[in-house]
Amino acid sequence: MTTGTTGTADETPLFASEPQFRAFFDDPRWALAIIRATVLEAAHPQVGAALADNSTFVAHPWRRLRNTFLSMRRMFDADPAVREREAARLNRLHARMSGSDTRGRSYDAMDRATRAWVVATLYESAVTMCRLSGQPLDQGTMERMYAEYRDFLAALDGDAGELPEDLNDFWRYFDRVVEDELENTEAARIILYRLFDHLPAPALLGGAPTLWAAGRAVVGPLLGAITVASLPEPYRRKAGLPEMPGAPTLMQGAYLAAGLTRFLPEDWIDAESIIETLSLSPDSDDPRARTATALRARMKRASALLRLLTPLSGDTDPDPVPPTSEAAEGRRSAEEFFRQVLDQTGDGHLDWPDLAAMARELATRLDLDEPEETRLYDAFAAWWRELQAALDTDGDGRVSADEYAAAVPSLAGPALIRVAEVLFDVTDKDGSGTVDADEHRALFRTAFHRDLTITDGTYDRSAFVGDFLSFMSGRRRNTGYDPLLADA
Amino acid sequence: MDGNGRWAQRRSLPRTAGHRAAEATVIDIIEAARAAGVEWLSLYAFSTENWNRPGTEVDYLMRLVRRVVRKHAPLLLARGIRCRFLGAADPRLPRELAQDFDDLATLTAGNQGMTLTVAFDHGGRRDIVEAARSLIRNGIQADEVTERLFADHLPFPDTPDVDLVIRTSGEQRISNFMLWQVAYAEWVFPDVLWPDFRAPDFLTCLHTYRRRDRRFGGVPPQTNGDPA
Known part of the structure; x- marks a missing residue:
C-alpha cells in the first residue's frame, strides 16, 4: 500500500x-x-x-x-x-x-x-x-x-x-x-x-x-x-x-x-512547489537549485556558527581521524552503501522488497509501461537471486549488512550487468543506441554532468553500463544515481 | 610566530604558558593588519615538522588552538575577515579541531575584508608536491605546464605572491613556509619574541617594508651608466 x-x-x-x-x-x-x-x-x-x-x-x-x-x-x-x-x-x-x-x-x-x-x-x-x-x-x-x-x-x-x-x-x-x-x-x-x-x-x-x-x-x-x-x-x-x-x-x-x-493570500502555500523544492539536489541544473544552493550555504553557515558557539565539553581528547582512502576516491564504505542504497526499506536487511523498490523507483522515473516495466523487474529479480546465492551465507533468505560486507568483491555478477543493460534499453526510449539529453533528464532529472564520459552530447551503452556498475558494485558516488537511489 | 617557548623559559614558566600568551598577540596582530589595510595576512601556526615535538606539548597546542578558534569565531565573522586553514590534512589532527577549522572557514567564507590564512600543519614542499600530483591527475602535458598553471594547482590558488614575511625572535630561516609564494618576498627579522610582539612592532615592520626597494630580479630604476 x-x-x-x-x-x-x-x-x-x-x-x-x-x-x-x-x-x-x-x-x-x-x-x-x-x-x-x-x-x-x-x-x-x-x-x-x-x-x-x-x-x-x-x-x-x-x-x-x-x-x-x-x-x-x-x-x-x-x-x-x-x-x-x-x-x-x-x-x-x-x-x-x-x-x-x-x-x-x-x-x-x-x-x-x-x-x-x-x-x-x-x-x-x-x-x-x-x-x-x-x-x-x-x-x-x-x-x-x-x-x-x-x-x-x-x-x-x-x-x-x-x-x-x-x-x-x-x-x-x-x-x-x-x-x-x-x-x-x-x-x-x-x-x-x-x-x-x-x-x-x-x-x-x-x-x-x-x-x-x-x-x-x-x-x-x-x-x-x-x-x-x-x-x-x-x-x-x-x-x-x-x-x-x-x-x-x-x-x-x-x-x-x-x-x-x-487567511493567507492564495498561492502562498503550494504543496507541489514545497515538495519539489525539498527534493532538489545540489547538483541539479534546475534554476531553483541556485536559490536552494544559496539557502543551503546560509544554513551551513548558521550550523557552523551554532557548532562553534556550543560550549566545549570538558573532554577534548584528540581523536585522530582514521585515514579514509575510500572517501578520498569518492567511494562509500560497504556499510554506508548498504544503508543508503541497498537497504531501501530501512529494515536492516537486504531482501527482494529492497530491490523491488529500486525497480519501482526507476520505473516510476522513466514512466514505463508494459512490457518494459516487467523486463526491468525481471532483471532485478534475477539480480536478487544472484545476490542471495552469493551472499546469504546463513541461509535465512535475506542478506544482512555483515554478510554483504564480507563478500563485497564478488558483487558484479552477470545478473547485475544484465540489470544495467536492461536499464539502458528502457532509458533509451527511441532505441537509438545512445541516451540523449532528454532521455538522460527523464532518468536523472538533470542534464548531462561534465564528469560523465560523454561524447558528442550522448551517452553510449558501454559508458552507461560502466557507470551503473561502478555505482552498484564499486560503491562510487555518482551525481546521477545518488539523488535517484541514495538520497532520503 | 616564533619564540613562545623562549618567552616562557625566560620567565621560568612551562612552555605551554608561552603558547597561551601567544593568543593575545595573534588577535592584536589581526586587528593591526586589518586597520593598516593589509588584505592578505597569513600566520604560520604549526608546521609539518612540529609534529616531532613532545606529545604532551602537541596535545596542549591542539586543545589551545581549538579553544582560540571557537572563542574568536564571532569576532572574526563580525570583522569581515575570511578565514581559512592551509594544510590541516594530517590524520593526527584531532577530528574536532578539523571540524572547527571547517566550520570557521564555512562561516566566514562570504566575508570580503581581509583574508586570513592560518598555516596549520603546513609544509611548503608538501604544497608543491600536491600541485604536481594535481597536474598529473588532470592529465596535463609536460609542455603545457607554466609557472602560472602550476600556481593554479597549489592549495588556495587565489593566494597572491607574498610581499613581506615577518619572522619574530630573530630566527633567520624559511622553515618550509609557503615556498612557492615567497619567491620575491621581502623578509624582516625583528628580535622580539612572538608573545611580546604587538601592533606597534607590526607597524614598524610594515614601515621597513615600505622603504625597501623591490626589484623582482630586475635592476633599480636609476642606475649609473647604461644598464645594457
Whole structure:
C-alpha cells in the first residue's frame, strides 16, 4: 500500500464540478490529516504487513512523499487517459506486493476490502481534520465528498462495492473496522514513534545536519503526540497509546493553527512547489537549485556558527581521524552503501522488497509501461537471486549488512550487468543506441554532468553500463544515481 | 610566530604558558593588519615538522588552538575577515579541531575584508608536491605546464605572491613556509619574541617594508651608466 496513500488523490478530476478535494490540496491541515490517515492505514493488519515489508518510507521518506504526490496529481488530471494510465500503473505496482506478515497471515495489496479501507481512512481523516480545526463540513459537502472518494476507489478497483453506498452506513462501517480489525501493528508503531524521530534530512537540507537534528528533536515528538491524540479513542485504547495531559489541546491547537493559514493570500502555500523544492539536489541544473544552493550555504553557515558557539565539553581528547582512502576516491564504505542504497526499506536487511523498490523507483522515473516495466523487474529479480546465492551465507533468505560486507568483491555478477543493460534499453526510449539529453533528464532529472564520459552530447551503452556498475558494485558516488537511489 | 617557548623559559614558566600568551598577540596582530589595510595576512601556526615535538606539548597546542578558534569565531565573522586553514590534512589532527577549522572557514567564507590564512600543519614542499600530483591527475602535458598553471594547482590558488614575511625572535630561516609564494618576498627579522610582539612592532615592520626597494630580479630604476 505504499502508494495507497496516493489514493489521497482527489478523485475530483473524475468529477465535472469543482471537486471538494481540490480545496484541501494545498491546505496545511492536510499534512496532519495525511499522517493520521497513514497511521490508521498501517494499523490494518494487511496494510501494515505490506508497508513493513515493501515501503521505503523509513529510509527514503522524501522520495516516497514526492512520488505519492506526483501520482496524486495524475489521478486527478483533467485528461481521462492520464488518470486511467496512472490507475493501471498503481494496480500493477500493487499487484507486485504480496506476502505474509510475521504471524504468517498472508497479505495482498490487491485485496479489495483492504483498498477500500485505505480510501476510507483518507475520507475520514479529511472530515476529522475539518472538525478538529473548528470548521466542520455541512452534511451536503460531506456527502458530495464521500461520493468523490467512492468514485476514486471505483477508478482503481472497477467499482466501489466495498464501501457502503450511504454515508450513514459508512460511519458504522468505519467504527466496526476500527473496533474489530485494527491492530497494534509494527508499521503503525514505526510511523508514530520511529519515523519522525529518525527522519533523514531532505536533499535540500542535507548540508545542515546539525540544524536538521535540532529541529527534528523538537518537532518529531510533537508530531507523534499530535497524531496519537487525533486517533479514534477505541484504537488508542486497543493499541495501548499513551494519553498525555495536554495532548488533545496541543492537537486541536495544531489543527486550528494550520487551519488559520486559510487567511493567507492564495498561492502562498503550494504543496507541489514545497515538495519539489525539498527534493532538489545540489547538483541539479534546475534554476531553483541556485536559490536552494544559496539557502543551503546560509544554513551551513548558521550550523557552523551554532557548532562553534556550543560550549566545549570538558573532554577534548584528540581523536585522530582514521585515514579514509575510500572517501578520498569518492567511494562509500560497504556499510554506508548498504544503508543508503541497498537497504531501501530501512529494515536492516537486504531482501527482494529492497530491490523491488529500486525497480519501482526507476520505473516510476522513466514512466514505463508494459512490457518494459516487467523486463526491468525481471532483471532485478534475477539480480536478487544472484545476490542471495552469493551472499546469504546463513541461509535465512535475506542478506544482512555483515554478510554483504564480507563478500563485497564478488558483487558484479552477470545478473547485475544484465540489470544495467536492461536499464539502458528502457532509458533509451527511441532505441537509438545512445541516451540523449532528454532521455538522460527523464532518468536523472538533470542534464548531462561534465564528469560523465560523454561524447558528442550522448551517452553510449558501454559508458552507461560502466557507470551503473561502478555505482552498484564499486560503491562510487555518482551525481546521477545518488539523488535517484541514495538520497532520503 | 616564533619564540613562545623562549618567552616562557625566560620567565621560568612551562612552555605551554608561552603558547597561551601567544593568543593575545595573534588577535592584536589581526586587528593591526586589518586597520593598516593589509588584505592578505597569513600566520604560520604549526608546521609539518612540529609534529616531532613532545606529545604532551602537541596535545596542549591542539586543545589551545581549538579553544582560540571557537572563542574568536564571532569576532572574526563580525570583522569581515575570511578565514581559512592551509594544510590541516594530517590524520593526527584531532577530528574536532578539523571540524572547527571547517566550520570557521564555512562561516566566514562570504566575508570580503581581509583574508586570513592560518598555516596549520603546513609544509611548503608538501604544497608543491600536491600541485604536481594535481597536474598529473588532470592529465596535463609536460609542455603545457607554466609557472602560472602550476600556481593554479597549489592549495588556495587565489593566494597572491607574498610581499613581506615577518619572522619574530630573530630566527633567520624559511622553515618550509609557503615556498612557492615567497619567491620575491621581502623578509624582516625583528628580535622580539612572538608573545611580546604587538601592533606597534607590526607597524614598524610594515614601515621597513615600505622603504625597501623591490626589484623582482630586475635592476633599480636609476642606475649609473647604461644598464645594457
